Amino acid sequence: MTESVVVDHVSKQFTLQNARTLKQRLVRRVEGQETNPKFVALDDVSFTVEQGEAIGLMGLNGSGKSTLLKLISGVLRPDSGSVLTRGRIAGLIEVTAGFHPQLSGRENIFLNAAILGMGETEVQGKFDEIVEFAGIGRLLDTPVGRYSSGMFARLGFSVAAAVDSDIFIIDEVLAVGDPPFKKKCIKRIKQVRDEGRTIVFVSHNTTQVKRLCTRAVVLEEGRLGFDGSVADAVHHLRYDDDTDEDGDGGEI
Ligand SMILES: Nc1ncnc2c1ncn2[C@@H]1O[C@H](COP(=O)(O)OP(=O)(O)OP(=O)(O)O)[C@@H](O)[C@H]1O
Ligand SMILES: [Mg+2]
Numbered sequence: 001m002t003e004s005v006v007v008d009h010v011s012k013q014f015t016l017q018n019a020r021t022l023k024q025r026l027v028r029r030v031e032g033q034e035t036n037p038k039f040v041a042l043d044d045v046s047f048t049v050e051q052g053e054a055i056g057l058m059g060l061n062g063s064g065k066s067t068l069l070k071l072i073s074g075v076l077r078p079d080s081g082s083v084l085t086r087g088r089i090a091g092l093i094e095v096t097a098g099f100h101p102q103l104s105g106r107e108n109i110f111l112n113a114a115i116l117g118m119g120e121t122e123v124q125g126k127f128d129e130i131v132e133f134a135g136i137g138r139l140l141d142t143p144v145g146r147y148s149s150g151m152f153a154r155l156g157f158s159v160a161a162a163v164d165s166d167i168f169i170i171d172e173v174l175a176v177g178d179p180p181f182k183k184k185c186i187k188r189i190k191q192v193r194d195e196g197r198t199i200v201f202v203s204h205n206t207t208q209v210k211r212l213c214t215r216a217v218v219l220e221e222g223r224l225g226f227d228g229s230v231a232d233a234v235h236h237l238r239y240d241d242d243t244d245e246d247g248d249g250g251e252i
Contacts, residue, residue: 004198005049010081012042041067043222054199056209059219087166101145126162134158171202
């Protein structure tokens, strides 16, 4: 087996900008509070993903999933520990990342693809496929700043999926797509998986994680809470009963 992503004792903290103005800083200092306290987003996280494995990265809001994806993709660096990846990485972390709102969909495809490491000829060869998949033909020459959030997500996913990457990371992008597009995305991700590429899939949707992944890693307040089968991860998270979304047993 070949290791594809190795997350080794990774920690990351952020500075919380609680006191932005001079007055706020003074007040905090007088009250004996720290002006800009640190927040630990990831705390000593370690796990390895083998080449061709599809893992779900799960956890409650704020548990550190997107931060970890940013470290894997190299957008952020860990404070301590290391992240090693083998091969080209593509994917979608933040829907609007790598897009310019005033440029058209057409221009943004070239811009975003370049950011993802595709050459101009490679993009030209895949341009029609990207537009077709996104279903944005009508909006191709409209500035993307005027796209609906779903349309934005479609475009981002389509470009990312067109890159021949070894590692494909997806952060909850399917949440804003409509059901037919979600279905198309799942099919595409399955294809990517069946091509033997590594997948790190962030989602709160247990059905999607079960469909796509064979293993799940759960983050809990920045720490590794669980690493094992998807079914056990879902149980660990108490996400078992997805149908009763508000957890009140179906009462109105
Ligand atoms: N640049 C930043 N500066 C300060 N705090 C940050 C920054 N980025 C993330 N955080 C904090 O780190 C924590 C983890 O955030 P992260 O976005 O990784 O969570 P997540 O698991 O992706 O959550 P969600 O399910 O809501 O997407 C949060 O408390 C967040 O507020
Ligand atoms: Mg997130």
